Amino acid sequence: MANDPEEKQPSANLPPEPSAPKTPAAGGEPASKPAETPAAPAAAKPAAPPVPAAAKPAAPPRPPAPPAPPKEGPVALDNDLVKRYKEKFGSAILESWIDRKQTILVVARELLAEIALYSRDDEKFDWLSDLTAVDWPKREKRFDIVLLMYSFEKNERLRLKVHASAEERVPSVQGIWSTANWMEREAFDMFGVVFEGHPDLKRILLPDEWQGYPLRKDYDILTQDTAWIRENLGIESGQ
């Protein structure tokens, strides 16, 4: 396992390129289906937002990894918790990481609801503190859906992640935690992620008729739904 943070950005994977090194990013997981693991380690700089603008000072080419041992960064994890999950769900547990002392499990999208239910009832991660999405537009499955859970009994946090493309539906966990209702609505509002089985999936922060999903990386920071603004505010631009 290379321990170089530069080399290991599980979430920041570029789509596998022929030249990309083929070492599996997560070493300790024989069970993972290779096809499901979008795991070409991002050797290059991870998907920079294709957004503009004045903001990003063109980062100079990163110097070759400094000799100092990496302080932080995701490292593959294989502890008792992961073993229990793998025993129960087998190949549906695609990757497991520890990053800044926090555990991350990447799981199969289809089984998200089952795994969440198991986490709540058997592993006692009974409190969903947040649910959100992250957009990696260059990846084949562009969205990470992230569930942040907490266990009162163990005083631990656990993060579940699934990958989904823009067309794929993610199982809703609203039936498992009522609080997921608004969180999923927000993820839908901001990213256009559709949650299968959500009772009332509609926008929550933006107006219902708004076009576009603002937190996607291809949505520019100055973009707005001009038609909506003209019609509802009676002005040409909200800027």
Place this chain on the structure above:
Amino acid sequence: MPDERIPFATHADHTVLGADEIVLNMGPQHPSTHGVLRVKLRLDGEKVIGSECVIGYLHRGVEKIAEHRTYTQFAPYVDRMDYVAAVSNGLGYCEAVEKLLGAEAPPRARVIRTILTELQRIASHLFWLGTHALDIGALTPLFYCLREREEILKIFEKFCGARLTTHAFRIGGLQYEAYDELESDVERFCKPFDKRVDEYESLLTENRIWVGRTKGIGILTAKEAIDYGASGPVLRASGVKWDIRKAMPYAAYDQYQFDIPVGKNGDTYDRYIVRMEEMRQSRLICLQAIENIPTGPIMGKVGKVLKPPPGEVYHAIEAPKGELGYYIVSDGTTQPYRIKIRPPSFINLEAFDKMIRGHLVADVVAIIGTLDIVLGEVDR
């Protein structure tokens, strides 16, 4: 002639109009919604049988802005979320980025941060108490609460020059050394403050109107509170003894003795009692902290340009309103790839519908008040 007497009103048709249910719109411009919250209420007579919160009027896209600022540049923005507890927001953000960097603030900075954050908790609770009591019809506490809050804001002003959106901390520690009289100012405020809390309590705790308006209103059981993701005083009033300051200590909280007040019934009255007791506990933390502020540097080792290694972190603190969490994804550049803020107000507000059902229209303002929401944080 057939008997055309109008029958006595039955439960089903008690109005001549046959309007069994009406939908009432409350807000967004309503003094008791604490900002621009709009609530659609479905009413049967005066009883609320359903509700829907419409939010987003203050949506500024803070998370999108974050992706276009450096880590340092984004820090002032978080103050504008929960603008009555800006110091807490700043603490959460700075600590989250420090965790992402693998850096740590030095002991002196951590203690000063703790003092200011606890003062902010008192200020936030005071503001809550004043406005909540005002909503329910007790005008007097507001004046006393704002009088004490003013003292705290003066301390903030002396410390960093700002009263509300303070931007008091920097990533890695503090920008400025604390001013000389910080300890004596905090002491002067804290010493008599427990008497002041007693005074507020003498106005409300056994006041028949207050008890009548809050006891048994908006009950949330422990199981429901966990299901709805409630945190902070809302969760603790339901009997769950959980406080991040104890469970996962940050700043300098592991050095101080304090209790976590919990309620039993999870109603509006218990949430009031819990917050009152929290103010007393915060006072104790401040008094312990000023006893011994370590000397030494106030900035930890962080570079001028912050470039966290790729990866992600979730860091949560116990803000006055509940768990305030920052989930930050770094791609190794100077700008965050994604920041998700877990606002306690947003998630506590979600339980509103559960709490209001079966109560009267007049209880709507009591329940909005008891949730202690700030719309700047709900909408971000």
